[in-house]
Amino acid sequence: MNNNKTTRALLGTGALALAGLVTLPAQAADAERIIRDRCLSCHTETGEAATPFSRISEQRKTPEGWMMTISRMQQQRGLVISPEEKRAVVKYLADNQGLAPSETAGLRYLLEKEPNVVESFDQLLQETCVRCHSGARIALQRRTEDEWKNLIHFHMGQFPTAELHAGARDRAWFDIALTNVAPKLAKDYPFNSDAWNSWQKVIKKDLTGGWAMHGYVPGKGTFDASLHATKTANDTYALVLEGHYADGTPLAGKGRAVVYAGYEWRASLTIDGVKVRQVLAASADGNSLEGRMFERDDEIIGGSVKAVKGTAITAVTPSYIKRGERKLLTISGNNLKGNVKLGSGLKLLNVVSRDANRVVVLAEASKNAAVGSNTVKVGSVSAQGALAVYDTVARVEITPSDSIARIGGAGGPIPKQKSAYRAVGYAAGADGKPGTEDDLRLGYMPAAWTLKPFDEIAEHDNDIKYAGTIDKDGIFTPGDAGLNPERKMSTNNVGNLSVVGTVVDGGNSVQGEAHLLVTVQKFVKPVIE
Amino acid sequence: MKLTKIFKHAVLASTMGAAAMLAGCHNATTVAESAPATINGMKAGGHEYILTVTRPNQLHIVDTETNQLVRTCDVPGVFGNGGIAMSPDGRIAYVMTNKWEDIYGFDITNCEIKFSAKQSYSNVQVKSFISMAVSADGKELYTVQNPVRKLTDRFETMEPRLAVFNTADGLNAKPARTFPVDRRITKIGSMQNGEVILGGGDLKAIDPKTGKVRMLKALQNWDRAPDKWVPPDAFAMHTMGEHVGEFIMPYFTIRWNGAPGDESKADFLWGHVRIDTKTGEVESIETVPFEFIVFNWVTDPNDKDILYGSFNQLSKHNVKTGETVKVQPMDHTYYNINMTGDGKTIYIGGTSSDISIHDAETLEKIGSIQLTGDMSTADLRLARLK
Numbered sequence: 001m002n003n004n005k006t007t008r009a010l011l012g013t014g015a016l017a018l019a020g021l022v023t024l025p026a027q028a029a030d031a032e033r034i035i036r037d038r039c040l041s042c043h044t045e046t047g048e049a050a051t052p053f054s055r056i057s058e059q060r061k062t063p064e065g066w067m068m069t070i071s072r073m074q075q076q077r078g079l080v081i082s083p084e085e086k087r088a089v090v091k092y093l094a095d096n097q098g099l100a101p102s103e104t105a106g107l108r109y110l111l112e113k114e115p116n117v118v119e120s121f122d123q124l125l126q127e128t129c130v131r132c133h134s135g136a137r138i139a140l141q142r143r144t145e146d147e148w149k150n151l152i153h154f155h156m157g158q159f160p161t162a163e164l165h166a167g168a169r170d171r172a173w174f175d176i177a178l179t180n181v182a183p184k185l186a187k188d189y190p191f192n193s194d195a196w197n198s199w200q201k202v203i204k205k206d207l208t209g210g211w212a213m214h215g216y217v218p219g220k221g222t223f224d225a226s227l228h229a230t231k232t233a234n235d236t237y238a239l240v241l242e243g244h245y246a247d248g249t250p251l252a253g254k255g256r257a258v259v260y261a262g263y264e265w266r267a268s269l270t271i272d273g274v275k276v277r278q279v280l281a282a283s284a285d286g287n288s289l290e291g292r293m294f295e296r297d298d299e300i301i302g303g304s305v306k307a308v309k310g311t312a313i314t315a316v317t318p319s320y321i322k323r324g325e326r327k328l329l330t331i332s333g334n335n336l337k338g339n340v341k342l343g344s345g346l347k348l349l350n351v352v353s354r355d356a357n358r359v360v361v362l363a364e365a366s367k368n369a370a371v372g373s374n375t376v377k378v379g380s381v382s383a384q385g386a387l388a389v390y391d392t393v394a395r396v397e398i399t400p401s402d403s404i405a406r407i408g409g410a411g412g413p414i415p416k417q418k419s420a421y422r423a424v425g426y427a428a429g430a431d432g433k434p435g436t437e438d439d440l441r442l443g444y445m446p447a448a449w450t451l452k453p454f455d456e457i458a459e460h461d462n463d464i465k466y467a468g469t470i471d472k473d474g475i476f477t478p479g480d481a482g483l484n485p486e487r488k489m490s491t492n493n494v495g496n497l498s499v500v501g502t503v504v505d506g507g508n509s510v511q512g513e514a515h516l517l518v519t520v521q522k523f524v525k526p527v528i529e
Numbered sequence: 530m531k532l533t534k535i536f537k538h539a540v541l542a543s544t545m546g547a548a549a550m551l552a553g554c555h556n557a558t559t560v561a562e563s564a565p566a567t568i569n570g571m572k573a574g575g576h577e578y579i580l581t582v583t584r585p586n587q588l589h590i591v592d593t594e595t596n597q598l599v600r601t602c603d604v605p606g607v608f609g610n611g612g613i614a615m616s617p618d619g620r621i622a623y624v625m626t627n628k629w630e631d632i633y634g635f636d637i638t639n640c641e642i643k644f645s646a647k648q649s650y651s652n653v654q655v656k657s658f659i660s661m662a663v664s665a666d667g668k669e670l671y672t673v674q675n676p677v678r679k680l681t682d683r684f685e686t687m688e689p690r691l692a693v694f695n696t697a698d699g700l701n702a703k704p705a706r707t708f709p710v711d712r713r714i715t716k717i718g719s720m721q722n723g724e725v726i727l728g729g730g731d732l733k734a735i736d737p738k739t740g741k742v743r744m745l746k747a748l749q750n751w752d753r754a755p756d757k758w759v760p761p762d763a764f765a766m767h768t769m770g771e772h773v774g775e776f777i778m779p780y781f782t783i784r785w786n787g788a789p790g791d792e793s794k795a796d797f798l799w800g801h802v803r804i805d806t807k808t809g810e811v812e813s814i815e816t817v818p819f820e821f822i823v824f825n826w827v828t829d830p831n832d833k834d835i836l837y838g839s840f841n842q843l844s845k846h847n848v849k850t851g852e853t854v855k856v857q858p859m860d861h862t863y864y865n866i867n868m869t870g871d872g873k874t875i876y877i878g879g880t881s882s883d884i885s886i887h888d889a890e891t892l893e894k895i896g897s898i899q900l901t902g903d904m905s906t907a908d909l910r911l912a913r914l915k
Contacts, residue, residue, distance in 0.1 A: 042682050043681075043682045044682065054682050055682050153677070153686050156684065156686040157654060157679060157684035157686070160654075160656045160658075160677070163712060163713055164658060164713060164715065166762065169730070169763070169764075170730070170762040171749070172712065172730075173712075174712055175712075489859070489861050489862070
């Protein structure tokens with residue numbers, strides 16, 4: 001039996017090496033064959049054309065979701081499958097039993113590995129499920145009611161103590177999950193949906209071509225780059241990325257992208273020697289890619305990226321100018337041709353440099369320019385509200401406002417989990433009062449970074465000495481893992497801190513604060529949290 | 530009670546006579562001479578030992594007189610929860626192992642395995658959470674089984690049940706009887722009347738002969754106004770109370786003195802249910818302020834109003850008045866606590882690899898026992914070797 005599986009796995013590898021040469025139906029047929037060969041020693045054929053394989057055919061998931069399922073089958077259920085076969089099955093299932101763009105909207109932070117997102121799900125789900133894992137992990141799946149019920153039974157076998165945790169043992173957890181939660185999930189996240197049916201009918205756009213990408217990397221700043229995608233096989237692209245950070249430092253990288261379900265862009269690149277991942281969503285018109293790019297080995301070090309293919313502006317950097325100030329502004333985008341217009345009260349003194357992706361101008365705001373957000377135009381293309389004109393920075397918000405970092409390293413197997421911050425400036429708006437609805441968002445501003453104890457206990461326990469340090473770029477690095485005999489009860493280098501960002505505006509210093517909890521390592525790291 | 534010299538002699542003589550009779554066909558003279566001195570070199574006659582389990586998977590037996598480790602037995606399988614249940618003669622320690630699935634009964638005087646049971650069978654995975662108890666006569670072992678049937682492509686959660694094993698069945702024992710019970714039962718205990726206490730959302734007792742269940746004390750289903758009281762939450766992790774013949778289970782609750790949810794006017798309280806395993810009498814009160822985290826209470830044998838708890842502190846409380854009598858900071862977190870039958874010495878274990886020994890009067894640390902691995906969630910049980 002095992003020998004058979006190995007032989008098949010090897011044959012599978014050979015067949016897939018040629019995958020680039022075969023057509024889409026052939027790939028699908030191949031994936032179905034792999035499912036029959038690899039999965040049907042446990043799963044069964046139902047005889048139903050619409051749902052041919054027991055359990056498998058009554059669920060829809062993201063590429064990461066299917067990857068996680070197959071990995072669990074390998075690790076815990078004895079599935080033998082080659083990496084090539086696994087990729088083919090993930091691709092097939094994510095394409096044919098995936099989620100529509102509207103079904104992942106608002107939940108993409110989980111796939112993008114965005115740290116420090118505070119979720120809010122309804123109370124039943126929050127108390128029954130979200131006390132252990134993210135709510136998005138549930139909301140990024142679609143199942144029939146029977147399948148949601150099977151998932152509850154799976155929890156009882158796989159995590160038998162789930163019903164004994166705090167928040168579970170004080171109620172009939174299993175009964176609540178089975179009789180209340182499963183039907184609700186079947187209604188909220190149904191297997192059959194109009195969104196998915198419609199999306200399957202949409203003809204998906206080819207993403208080949210030149211893209212203008214704008215993004216942010218903690219510690220390095222914003223960047224502009226051109227991204228060239230060359231199709232190498234169905235839904236597979238070779239990538240070349242070239243550009244500059246805001247300070248002029250060049251960046252260059254190469255990699256590969258696979259597109260799942262017609263829009264889920266997953267790319268692996270090596271940029272200046274660092275392995276990075278892109279988790280992006282392509283728009284239905286095939287003209288933009290949006291999401292997050294992060295380091296493979298340090299997911300915290302990442303930021304939002306946006307790429308455009310047609311004529312478009314991706315960013316104006318900086319996104320603010322003070323009344324009476326003269327400064328350099330960079331307009332990033334694609335096919336940037338024609339006159340630059342910055343809006344009323346702003347004078348364009350000089351075009352310092354320009355090409356199709358980047359226009360650098362010297363601008364001046366008049367002393368009595370109106371406070372508000374301006375639309376920037378280059379030729380026929382415009383970016384609404386891309387440039388704020390302000391009088392004074394009235395308040396500073398630190399993002400993320402609530403965050404967690406985790407001790408690590410010190411010879412242990414789990415690396416430190418850092419935390420990265422940015423300062424967002426606001427003008428007071430028409431009412432002159434900061435913190436009100438009419439505050440004008442100016443965008444990310446340079447800040448000086450310090451730490452302080454969050455409360456009296458943190459001060460008493462001297463958390464500031466042990467929990468970690470923050471650098472000039474707002475990146476917090478936590479302390480070493482392990483017991484510290486210097487501390488009370490030899491506790492770890494945990495701490496409860498405030499991150500303070502100070503923005504200098506003219507002669508004024510404006511501060512904002514964020515909460516940072518430095519805690520112990522996370523010992524289980526799933527693909528989807 | 531004061532005994533006269535003559536009466537004392539009479540009592541001793543009859544005890545020795547009884548020992549000789551119990552010895553049956555063995556050499557009566559030898560037994561009468563040595564009893565109750567030692568069994569396989571271990572002090573017996575009611576001598577007290579503290580037992581615990583450490584990672585990777587060892588049962589340790591500590592003499593409470595010398596505070597020395599007298600024996601370490603290797604437990605088959607991977608570490609479970611470190612649960613231990615003692616036979617009433619203090620000789621057999623039943624250890625839960627292999628991720629809460631298998632049970633091995635060790636003769637603590639020589640590490641011999643006298644009993645074993647693998648609870649999982651065919652395609653059914655069976656886990657027991659803490660729940661393990663031995664009948665008052667030592668003839669039966671009880672567990673609460675939580676079975677899940679693992680079908681080829683899905684799991685099916687089955688109804689939990691009390692499993693009754695005959696301890697005399699020795700190795701590879703199978704349940705003699707099973708009876709359905711509630712979900713979420715963790716710690717269980719035996720009463721002198723033969724019933725088994727089921728510690729879950731509510732406290733119930735089951736007759737292991739008939740399966741008949743009766744309510745001992747409603748907790749999650751208690752009959753109190755929801756705008757006045759929050760239903761209890763019990764982290765019922767370790768079974769204890771053997772040193773005074775009781776079953777004790779702490780729980781946490783909130784009393785709303787103002788509007789429900791108004792924490793400024795609320796009392797955050799520790800409550801407990803305490804069952805006298807001889808009489809079946811049930812006590813349930815909430816007096817101790819929720820100032821410290823504890824996983825367990827242990828009763829002072831000399832004053833039932835005094836309880837001790839430990840976690841980051843060792844604390845002593847009067848449950849009648851709610852007064853915190855004394856607090857002693859600990860050098861690290863300890864999950865578990867127990868004490869000797871004379872009420873003089875407290876043992877604090879769990880979590881890490883050292884048992885901390887304290888004077889019950891002053892709470893001061895008077896010693897420490899370093900073990901070979903972490904105790905984690907393991908029990909800390911008192912055995913009286915008869």
